[in-house]
Amino acid sequence: MKKYFSDLVTGAKSLVAGFIVTFKALLSPVVTVQYPREKLPVGKGYRGHPILILEDDTGRPKCIACGSCMRLCPSQCITVQGEKKEGDKRKYPTVFQVDFTRCSLCGTCSEVCPVAALEYSDVYGLAGFTREEFQYDLLADLPGLVETGFKPVSAD
Amino acid sequence: MDILSNIPPHLFRMIIAVAVVLGFVFANATVMGYLERKLAGRFQRRLGPMEVGWHGILQMPVDGIKLIAKQLIVPDNVAGILFYVAPLIAMSPVALPFLVIPFAPGLQVIDLDVGAIFVLTMISFNTVAVFLAGWSSNNNYAMIGAMRAVAQNIAYEIPILLSVLAIGLMTNTFSMKGIIEAQKSIWFIIVQPAAFIMMFICSIAETNRAPFDLPEAESELTAGFHTEYSGIAFSLFMIAEYTYMFVNCCLVATLFLGGWKGIPLPFGDYSSCIWFFAKVYFLMFVIVWCRWTFPRVRFDQLMNFAWKYLIPFSLVNLLITAILVKLL
Numbered sequence: 001m002k003k004y005f006s007d008l009v010t011g012a013k014s015l016v017a018g019f020i021v022t023f024k025a026l027l028s029p030v031v032t033v034q035y036p037r038e039k040l041p042v043g044k045g046y047r048g049h050p051i052l053i054l055e056d057d058t059g060r061p062k063c064i065a066c067g068s069c070m071r072l073c074p075s076q077c078i079t080v081q082g083e084k085k086e087g088d089k090r091k092y093p094t095v096f097q098v099d100f101t102r103c104s105l106c107g108t109c110s111e112v113c114p115v116a117a118l119e120y121s122d123v124y125g126l127a128g129f130t131r132e133e134f135q136y137d138l139l140a141d142l143p144g145l146v147e148t149g150f151k152p153v154s155a156d
Numbered sequence: 157m158d159i160l161s162n163i164p165p166h167l168f169r170m171i172i173a174v175a176v177v178l179g180f181v182f183a184n185a186t187v188m189g190y191l192e193r194k195l196a197g198r199f200q201r202r203l204g205p206m207e208v209g210w211h212g213i214l215q216m217p218v219d220g221i222k223l224i225a226k227q228l229i230v231p232d233n234v235a236g237i238l239f240y241v242a243p244l245i246a247m248s249p250v251a252l253p254f255l256v257i258p259f260a261p262g263l264q265v266i267d268l269d270v271g272a273i274f275v276l277t278m279i280s281f282n283t284v285a286v287f288l289a290g291w292s293s294n295n296n297y298a299m300i301g302a303m304r305a306v307a308q309n310i311a312y313e314i315p316i317l318l319s320v321l322a323i324g325l326m327t328n329t330f331s332m333k334g335i336i337e338a339q340k341s342i343w344f345i346i347v348q349p350a351a352f353i354m355m356f357i358c359s360i361a362e363t364n365r366a367p368f369d370l371p372e373a374e375s376e377l378t379a380g381f382h383t384e385y386s387g388i389a390f391s392l393f394m395i396a397e398y399t400y401m402f403v404n405c406c407l408v409a410t411l412f413l414g415g416w417k418g419i420p421l422p423f424g425d426y427s428s429c430i431w432f433f434a435k436v437y438f439l440m441f442v443i444v445w446c447r448w449t450f451p452r453v454r455f456d457q458l459m460n461f462a463w464k465y466l467i468p469f470s471l472v473n474l475l476i477t478a479i480l481v482k483l484l
Binding site for chain 1: 195198202450
């Protein structure tokens with residue numbers, strides 16, 4: 001008999017406590033983001049597809065087309081060709097392609113790069129209908145980069 | 157004009173009343189469906205529907221159009237005509253309680269002597285519809301849901317009736333208007349708080365709303381009694397559920413919260429329905445609040461709560477009321 005009434009009292013108390021919890025939630029601000037229209041900033045450690053970093057003064061790639069990334073890439077998805085044109089002080093890449101369907105985003109390419117010319121972008125949500133869409137030419141505009149206005153930061 | 161003057165005015169009134177009531181039933185379902193989803197979102201710190209119209213305000217009409225346009229899928233071996241009749245039985249009596257609900261002193265169709273009992277009777281039609289739907293669907297989930305609904309409604313109707321009886325002892329009438337008039341000086345929620353709480357809990361259980369929504373427990377019975385219903389048949393059940401919710405809240409507001417009583421307004425005979433609707437929709441808000449606060453009870457807990465707590469307490473409450481009414 002004692003348990004009968006104590007159950008009733010504890011039950012009623014917990015019901016009131018539950019009401020208070022949800023009423024506080026009702027008054028507190030919304031935490032979700034309306035995704036396609038609102039986007040959260042991407043964390044600094046996010047690994048998007050690789051991109052080439054440009055020199056600040058000339059706006060040309062920092063890459064010296066040494067080919068280290070191509071040789072060390074475990075999935076062999078990078079193709080680099082470069083040449084030294086008349087009037088240039090060094091080699092510049094003429095072809096820099098990444099087969100993003102094979103890239104495992106391991107980061108070896110940006111680690112070995114002697115001039116720190118490769119970096120991850122913060123582009124996410126990449127989707128396509130054909131495999132060819134993922135053959136990225138890093139010397140051209142890449143999908144998503146213009147839209148997000150991404151500026152690579154040197155990894156220090 | 158000759159033809160019009162030959163038609164008795166009662167006919168006009170009936171047609172207008174039917175149109176208004178049916179319009180109100182659908183409007184109430186639309187508004188409550190929207191509010192429910194919006195409040196569900198806010199209780200979970202989401203936004204709820206946001207895509208269709210300003211803040212998703214057109215979501216429910218669009219959903220309604222979708223449900224009307226959907227194919228009615230009828231499984232093999234359903235119990236023939238009963239399968240089709242069940243949603244109609246759920247939907248058709250919803251207009252009748254509106255006959256006796258006093259929205260304002262001037263806004264009541266008839267003041268039956270047994271108004272409160274009449275409303276309760278109409279509400280319990282829903283159980284028949286739920287049982288028919290579950291039984292005729294030829295589906296085990298639906299059958300279990302229907303069985304649960306019947307057991308639950310039998311258990312929870314007793315405390316409702318006993319609470320109404322306690323009010324009846326105090327007012328000497330079951331007429332809805334008479335009960336409101338009896339609350340001139342003080343609302344019965346203050347005189348009969350236990351009856352109010354029990355009645356309100358039972359109303360939630362009667363309308364099969366969470367946390368007592370065992371007949372349609374999604375996690376156990378897919379959708380319970382309306383598993384096999386699609387399209388407009390399903391939405392008839394939902395509209396009926398929201399309307400019964402409204403009717404139940406009207407009953408609670410009439411019995412305990414003083415009905416249309418509030419701060420006097422100009423044209424009080426009609427405009428005081430604002431107070432009535434404010435009270436009813438506040439109660440509806442509490443029901444939605446309950447739904448998104450408490451987890452669904454287990455079936456034994458449900459039955460224990462009804463038979464071990466609500467019924468004894470309402471009996472004791474009735475006894476005390478009877479003694480006090482006799483003595484005072």
